[in-house]
Amino acid sequence: MYRLALLLFAAAVSMPAFADEVSVAVAANFTAPMKVIAAQFEKDTGHKVLASYGATGKFYAQIRNGAPFDILLAADDATPAKLDQESATAPNTRFTYAIGKLVLWSAQAGVVDAKGDVLKTGKFDHLAVANPKLAPYGLAAVETLQKLNLLTTWQAKFVTGENIGQTYQFVASGAASLGFVAMSQVYEGNKLKSGSAWMVPSHLYSPIRQDAVVLSRGGNKPAVAAFVTFLKGDAAKAIIRSYGYGL
Template identity: 60%
Template sequence: MIKTMQRSLLALSLMFAGSALADQVQVAVAANFSAPMQAIAAEFEKSSGHKVVTSVGATGQFYAQIKNGAPFEVFLAADDTTPAKLESEGDSVPGSRFTYAVGSLALWSPKAGYVDSEGAVLKANQFKHLSIANPKTAPYGLAATQVLEKLGLTQAVAGKLVEGQNIAQAHQFVASGNAELGFVALSQVYKDGKISEGSAWLVPAELHEPIRQDALLLNKGKDNAAAKALLDYLRGEQAATIIRAYGYQL
């Protein structure tokens, strides 16, 4: 009886020790990185025992929320300027910022053959609506406006733009048929080396500023082992394999 009780107490102590080692991390994730982050979080949780809680949205909106005291501990932005700004303003752990992915922009339609491989459909201007993300808060939206400017199409398509709050909503406008085509993150329509559905033009990188996406350990996560472990995991080869599979560069 005593030995049985001792074994039970030992099992309970090990269980509580395990739970003490495990932790939870609150992560603000740029909308373009939602799908790869789901895959990364699942693998990270398996290997570490930590729990990842994600919020998905626009980088600019997350900046405002962080400044207003949101409980995020890790920030995965869609640019490098917003994390750099938070860093300079003292909202993050010094030296924690790094580029976890370099994004690509695509002009996409769910309709096969609608978007040609050179993007000539833009200059033809036969569509009624063109979806983009809000360029003031979403770096992929800003990149889309830079492409239109470089191609001399800003004025020609101005009355046809349908603007999403973030890149997820911009993609949804196209997927739902509210816009015939739109500028989206390549990661939203790309998997395992190919466009997952419809047709797309992979926008040449020289048509917009590089979309370097930086990660940051925020002050609220400075003492959280799970937050630090997640950022370490993001730098590793397992995460890199997932990130590349969604069309990002490293």
């Protein structure tokens, strides 16, 4: 009985004295790495991560309307900066956690060539693109087509996703034969998981700097500070890199 009591005491003191919850609004493109990061953070700290995934533009509107998020992991740097200017954040907490990469992808092998020339031939029925007004990856896709002088040509073939997660589903399900998605959705360890893809050259679109910021309601929470520290640490960085993001 004494030994059991010691074991229970050791287990108790190994966890934080005040385990808490962290509510995080996460850009849809960062879904896969966030799930891995959250699991490791919970294991290491005992804190619980409540993650919501969606379009950065929608999260902005929800936050301004009082949504109870502690942290925003955006798909851009403009939205966190805007929230800073509007005094909706904890001061001096904004930082870049990842740099996104755009990919033209088809769920079928041989559809998208290594140079993206399929965009010039037009041998596709529908082209999935995230809403450029809500999703930075959608804006990057539009910028790419503009640089290639193809936006007007193919706009009638657009299937528009509310966010990059829905855009991916359009392509994965076959509703669109190809589409612009985040590299993190279709690559793992720099290896394409399925289908065919063209890594869009970075000079064709504005850098997708993905910033994080602590929101006003999370400013005084130790669990929030712990999550930010973890996200900036080596373990999280290794996970982020493994999904094809730059740092």
